[in-house]
Amino acid sequence: MGEEMTEATGGIDFEDEEASGVVKKFMFVNRKAPYGTIYALEALEVVLISAAFDQDVSLAFLDDGVYQIVKGQHTKAIDVKNFSPTYRALEGYDIEKLYVEKESLDQRGLTEDDLLVDVQVMSSAEMAKMMAEQDVVISF
Amino acid sequence: MLHIVNKSPFENQTLDSCLRVAGNDNGAAILLTEDAVYAASKGNSNESKIKAVMGKVKVYALWPDVEARGMQDRVIEGIKMVDYGGFVDLVAEHSNCQSWL
Amino acid sequence: MKFAIMVNEGVYQHQATDSAFQFAKAAIEKGHEVPRIFFYHDGVYNASSLTEPPQDDRNIVSRWQKLAKEHNIDMVVCIAAALRRGIKESNLAEGFRISGLGQLVEAGIQADRLVVFGD
Numbered sequence: 001m002g003e004e005m006t007e008a009t010g011g012i013d014f015e016d017e018e019a020s021g022v023v024k025k026f027m028f029v030n031r032k033a034p035y036g037t038i039y040a041l042e043a044l045e046v047v048l049i050s051a052a053f054d055q056d057v058s059l060a061f062l063d064d065g066v067y068q069i070v071k072g073q074h075t076k077a078i079d080v081k082n083f084s085p086t087y088r089a090l091e092g093y094d095i096e097k098l099y100v101e102k103e104s105l106d107q108r109g110l111t112e113d114d115l116l117v118d119v120q121v122m123s124s125a126e127m128a129k130m131m132a133e134q135d136v137v138i139s140f
Numbered sequence: 141m142l143h144i145v146n147k148s149p150f151e152n153q154t155l156d157s158c159l160r161v162a163g164n165d166n167g168a169a170i171l172l173t174e175d176a177v178y179a180a181s182k183g184n185s186n187e188s189k190i191k192a193v194m195g196k197v198k199v200y201a202l203w204p205d206v207e208a209r210g211m212q213d214r215v216i217e218g219i220k221m222v223d224y225g226g227f228v229d230l231v232a233e234h235s236n237c238q239s240w241l
Numbered sequence: 242m243k244f245a246i247m248v249n250e251g252v253y254q255h256q257a258t259d260s261a262f263q264f265a266k267a268a269i270e271k272g273h274e275v276p277r278i279f280f281y282h283d284g285v286y287n288a289s290s291l292t293e294p295p296q297d298d299r300n301i302v303s304r305w306q307k308l309a310k311e312h313n314i315d316m317v318v319c320i321a322a323a324l325r326r327g328i329k330e331s332n333l334a335e336g337f338r339i340s341g342l343g344q345l346v347e348a349g350i351q352a353d354r355l356v357v358f359g360d
Contacts, residue, residue, distance in 0.1 A: 022350050029238065031157070039241075042282055045321060049342040053350065063157050103160060128164040132141045136349040137238040139357050140249065140282070144356075146260070174256045204263070224267035231354050232242050232273070239357040241249070 024135035025056045030065035032140065034084070035075070040068045041083050043140040048086075051093035058097035058134075059090075060127065061119070066104045071116045087117045101127050141168050142234040146241070148175035149186045155179055156189075158240045163193045171222070171230055173202040180206065182214045194218050202227060244268050245352035246278045247345065249359030251286030252301045253294065258287055261358035262304060269312050277315040277348040278305075280337075282359070285323040288316070288337035306336040317344045 028047050034040040050057050061069060068087070075082040090096070098119040105111060105121065112121055122130070131137060143162040149155040155176060162168045170193070172180050179186045180201040190199060203221040206212050215221065222230065231237050246265055250257035265275045280287050292302050309316050316337045318328060323339055333339060349355045 024350055026346070026349060031154075031241070038282060042322060046281075046342050046345065050346050052343065053346050055346070055350065062161070063153065101161070124160050125164040128161045128168075131161070131238060132165050132168070132236070134236055136355050137141075137236060137357075138247065138345075138349070138355070139239045139241045139359065146256070147360075173260060224263045225271060227264055228244075228268045228271055228273065231244070231356055237354065237356060239359065241357070241359040 023054065023056055025058070025133060026050055026136045026138065027058050027060055027131060027134040029060045029062065029131075029137060029139045030068055031061075031063040033064040033067040034073070035078065035080055039140040040065070041081075044083060044086055046138065046140075047090065047095060048093065051090075051095055057095050058099060058130070059095070060099045060101070060131070062101040062104045062127070066100055066108060066110060066115075069098075069100075069115045069117055069119070070110065071114060084116060090117070099127065099130060141165055142230050142237040143168060143170045144237060144239045145170060145172055145176040145179075146174035146239070149179045149184075151175065154240050155186065159189055159193055162197060166196065168196075169198040169200060169230060169234060171200045171202065171227065172205075172219075173227070174205055175209075177201050177205045177209060177211055180215050180219045181211045182216050187216055190216060191218070200226070200230065242354065243274045243276055243352040245348035245355040246275060247348075247355065247357040247359075248278060248280050248284040248287060249282045249357065251283035252289070252292060254283070255360050257358040257360060258284065258301055259299075261356075262301070262308070264356060264358070265308060265314070269308075275312065275314050276352065277317060277344065278309075279345040279348055280316070280318045281322050281342075281345065283326065284359075285318045285326050285328045288318045288323070288328055288334050288339075290332050290334040302334050306334060309336045319345070 032039045073084040100119045100121050147154040199219045248261045318339050
């Protein structure tokens with residue numbers, strides 16, 4: 001293998017990248033709460049890498065996934081990395097399509113004001129439509 | 141879109157969430173695999189919810205998982221059984237798929 | 242058709258990896274291609290060279306190795322997830338390779354379908 005192996009791109013030399021030019025709609029679906037399991041953190045790591053590929057990326061938060069983006073997460077006492085600020089950094093990576101299912105917020109007594117990042121709140125029907133339009137849906 | 145659910149409806153609300161969203165998705169299909177096949181058994185408390193979406197959405201269950209769990213004689217009518225080959229066909233036929241984990 | 246597969250869970254604990262295997266096998270039997278399988282989260286444990294399951298049960302790791310070798314499947318383990326969990330070159334089963342998350346995104350771009358198996 002002649003390429004430089006980097007952790008970020010997984011050894012892909014973008015000059016030779018076969019897939020360059022193809023733009024697909026990637027949706028990353030987050031339905032699990034943070035900290036209780038690693039899925040939320042490792043999902044975010046995939047999202048950040050996807051930024052390097054110039055794809056049409058969106059994030060969907062449903063069910064307990066909405067808890068990933070609530071304000072006020074202080075993790076010092078559980079001694080686990082607080083990764084919630086990273087959601088605010090997504091904008092800097094041109095990842096701005098964050099969709100939240102209204103029903104999931106309502107079930108949890110949350111509103112858009114409780115969230116630490118700008119999102120588009122939508123109904124279950126709108127979410128279904130959004131999902132149906134994707135090329136690749138990755139769940140964690 | 142093909143929606144794949146693999147969690148028992150009695151373990152968490154994943155099936156409910158899928159029905160809530162996918163029930164709105166015209167031309168959608170739901171495939172129950174692994175522990176989610178319990179939702180396909182007659183008389184279980186999810187039967188009416190599943191039957192309610194069956195008009196709009198095609199519901200399938202993975203036969204090997206149904207049989208493994210001893211549910212083969214009690215499948216809700218209208219739920220179509222598929223084997224792994226059928227699972228592959230479903231993924232191929234739908235333009236995209238989502239696993240509800 | 243090209244199917245990319247993502248496996249999010251480890252060996253024996255969850256059925257996910259079994260379902261993924263049966264799906265991959267069926268896809269190949271139907272004449273499709275499975276160019277890449279990407280192992281993430283606890284899925285990295287599918288690449289451990291140290292597993293010793295009981296003789297009378299399926300050997301998940303060697304099953305993957307055999308399928309991948311026969312059908313030229315690129316089995317990729319995420320480096321970040323692997324390091325977290327103690328899967329390294331020194332205990333990596335043959336037929337698997339450790340690489341970055343970019344391989345997952347690339348698989349999604351290049352395949353016709355990407356199917357995720359997890360919990």
